[in-house]
Amino acid sequence: MSRAAHGSGVLHPGEDKLPAMTNQTCAVTKAVIPAAGLGTRFLPATKAMPKEMLPIVDKPAIQYVVEEAVAAGLPDVLIITGRNKENLISHFDSVPELEQTLQNKGDNFRLRQVMEASELADVHFLRQGQPLGLGHAVGRARNHVGNESFAVLLGDDLIDGRDPLLRRMIEVHDAQQVTVVALMEVPPEQVNLYGCAAVEPTDEADVVRITGLVEKPNPEDAPSNLAVIGRYVLRPEIFDIIEGLEPGRGGEYQLTDALNHLALGEGERPVLGVIFDGRRYDTGDRAEWIKANLLLGVEHEELGPELREWLVGFVKSLA
Numbered sequence: 001m002s003r004a005a006h007g008s009g010v011l012h013p014g015e016d017k018l019p020a021m022t023n024q025t026c027a028v029t030k031a032v033i034p035a036a037g038l039g040t041r042f043l044p045a046t047k048a049m050p051k052e053m054l055p056i057v058d059k060p061a062i063q064y065v066v067e068e069a070v071a072a073g074l075p076d077v078l079i080i081t082g083r084n085k086e087n088l089i090s091h092f093d094s095v096p097e098l099e100q101t102l103q104n105k106g107d108n109f110r111l112r113q114v115m116e117a118s119e120l121a122d123v124h125f126l127r128q129g130q131p132l133g134l135g136h137a138v139g140r141a142r143n144h145v146g147n148e149s150f151a152v153l154l155g156d157d158l159i160d161g162r163d164p165l166l167r168r169m170i171e172v173h174d175a176q177q178v179t180v181v182a183l184m185e186v187p188p189e190q191v192n193l194y195g196c197a198a199v200e201p202t203d204e205a206d207v208v209r210i211t212g213l214v215e216k217p218n219p220e221d222a223p224s225n226l227a228v229i230g231r232y233v234l235r236p237e238i239f240d241i242i243e244g245l246e247p248g249r250g251g252e253y254q255l256t257d258a259l260n261h262l263a264l265g266e267g268e269r270p271v272l273g274v275i276f277d278g279r280r281y282d283t284g285d286r287a288e289w290i291k292a293n294l295l296l297g298v299e300h301e302e303l304g305p306e307l308r309e310w311l312v313g314f315v316k317s318l319a
């Protein structure tokens, strides 16, 4: 990728190397949520609706992700959007006529639910411009993020709020001022769906040092069965690395490739992985999305009892 293409003026004439790393201590205050994907796997449902707006039980998937960022202490959220994302943007707006109607009816429960998304966080939007891959989407956040560490949350991975992964990752970042990537063990035959990490142990049981990363390897070439799940705490150096990237897998600029540069020592600091063994729901795949709805549905305060009872009978009818 041409560094000049981003127009952020990082390189000066004659300069062909990445600038030296800073020793700055960065607190994490911002979250970036790439949401520019076309949702091809969910067609035709996503023909005119963003995949991030597909509901999980009774809330659009994107709302869970914003809630997770806020719960981890990051109320400044930048969502990178693309074509057909108008509904997603509207979801975070207030709707005065609807709110007034609910208020007139005295339906305070629904009123609270409707207002929740617009009051949740300080949500900003930026268009990706061109669909050039996850690395490119994250690179677009540069001006908003500035020279700070920040979190990236991918909407296809839903992390259960009872297992706070991002908070742990920020804790590891804050203690050591390093880049942190979430990893999870997956069956070896599924590594081709993920970024995959080569790792070494550290003194902490749930933390590993990442020595290499490869985007969606064939199972026989994979360095491990530790998959990158969609949570990252990145230092601002990542932006220069992204701007120097060559197209990777699928001809796209891959975030995994940028992280691999760091892991291989292009940065002065190690890249750490936090190994997650909590509840994660894959909402980017149709069958997994249905499972996520059932898993969270049976635990829903209002809907759970009815769903549970029906499911028990339904499962018997399948036997």
Ligand code: G1P
Residues within 6 Å of the ligand: 134, 154, 156, 157, 193, 194, 195, 196, 215, 216, 227, 228, 229, 230, 255, 256, 284
């Ligand atoms: C992206 C990343 C991949 C990561 C995955 C997690 O892939 O490129 O490294 O493992 O998210 O969900 P995608 O699923 O968007 O193709």
